[in-house]
């Protein structure tokens with residue numbers, strides 16, 4: 187893997203490079219009538235997660251596609267491109283920026299009740315028809331997608347996190363793996379400021395990207411969308427790679443929570459839900475599993491919304507299969523007590539939640555159950 191020689195400094199070389207290539211130079215503020223592709227291509231810098239190949243071709247290793255990209259071509263994600271034998275990657279903007287309860291990501295075992303400042307960029311390596319953020323994830327792939335980006339610096343993002351008393355910073359909304367160079371440039375000052383840095387990812391992970399992120403990133407929430415390879419390929423991924431990615435994240439010591447969006451007729455059979463739980467248990471029974479409800483949208487308008495009883499049954503199956511922490515999501519207040527955290531040993535209620543709000547947190551010092559002193563995995567105060 188080549189490591190670019192011009193790391194995270196202000197991109198004063200960008201204008202020069204664009205002039206050399208006789209492309210338009212974009213300055214703040216961004217004009218509304220410039221094509222989005224040109225705007226996004228200008229908000230880039232040379233990446234680090236790639237390898238130079240003969241013939242000015244590059245091989246990107248930011249996600250499991252490992253695209254080989256010829257000069258003047260884009261990767262599958264559309265937002266990383268080869269210019270003159272160098273890989274240029276998204277830089278210096280956000281498509282969305284919001285301060286939310288960390289439970290909304292969802293992370294239930296990371297500082298319960300705290301806030302996280304969440305940022306996203308554009309593009310994705312997958313093309314899920316049920317994507318809730320398709321207007322930023324499917325940019326340059328779907329003509330209807332594409333919010334205008336807002337330029338911002340890593341330091342400005344960290345300042346905003348401090349201003350809003352966020353405890354964490356999360357890269358989410360689009361797929362963060364494909365914009366990992368930018369995330370790391372935000373996470374570095376964020377970590378120095380005492381913030382906890384998190385990823386919400388589809389799990390199409392490489393060891394190269396994990397090694398790259400490890401110095402600054404604490405936790406991952408990964409979408410495990412289905413246990414059927416045929417279905418994963420319809421979304422643009424390979425099941426085996428996602429399962430390997432989840433195992434690697436856990437093995438490398440990142441904090442890990444998993445989400446499965448239950449889509450009626452796609453992945454909600456009892457057999458598949460059971461297989462999903464069995465796989466998670468094989469990695470570790472202490473990994474929290476969130477089973478969440480689908481709402482029709484984007485290109486998947488046929489299936490009905492997931493009924494609460496399906497979410498509740500999936501949570502029951504998770505516990506039957508031996509997982510220690512299973513949560514029902516996207517139907518706040520309608521999933522019985524499956525928003526709470528229980529001690530896996532004495533069954534005491536440790537964290538009471540309703541509608542993403544923490545009502546009570548009884549987890550004691552060092553993350554132990556106050557009743558039986560069992561260690562509860564997670565990141566606690």
Ligand code: SF4
Nearest residue numbers: 246249252253261263
């Ligand atoms: S991040 Fe984009 S360019 Fe890189 S391997 Fe993944 S899809 Fe291809």
